[in-house]
Amino acid sequence: MRLSHGFVPLLAVLIFLTSLPAGAVPGGIDPDPGPERSTRAEGDFGRSGAECRTSVEGAEAVTYCHNPYPAVYRVSLHIECVQWWDIDVDGSPVEVGPAGTVRLTGRCWEGIASVWVTEQRV
Template identity: 60%
Template sequence: MSVSRRRTAAVALATAGLCALLVPPADAAPTEAECRTSVRGSLATAVCFNPDADADRVQLHVECARWWDPDVDGRPVEVGPARAVTLADRCWMEIRGVWVTHA
């Protein structure tokens, strides 16, 4: 093999390796914002941090314990890359459950 062909093969191999590092696999799903929820009395809070380079939309959901107390689905909020948001909502009385969904 000539020097020119070896050099071309080495450059092609290095370029392919670099592309494999820079381009994520097609089936790689983006990560979601990391959310931590807390309940204090009738107030539910979620703090969400997005470590990913893509924005994420988070929504706080609160299930109230009393049958007459309406459950709450907060408005969706966008969390940009390397950003954090705090979501809060409440029931009139006790809270049965709190969770965050991503879109």
């Protein structure tokens, strides 16, 4: 069986999109995420937890997490790269003490599809 040349790329894209984990790209890729985005960690922490501000410029992401509360939190930066061959980033957890601020960075070779921060109370 011989496939037409227009069908093969369409089939490749379809296979790629169906192989992504659920929620990997919430709402699609935002080509212009703006200068800063505020993110919350997974889970419901109510009015506690570190507040993180993320900026994406090209293929580099920088996140500042500030903990205004008396508890200690561990935050970790996660980056999903645009290209399938580019290695995604799962940063090591970093502790943020009371009234402390940490800087987390990561990058991809070609571009960033999504960035999020997870946190855990210590």
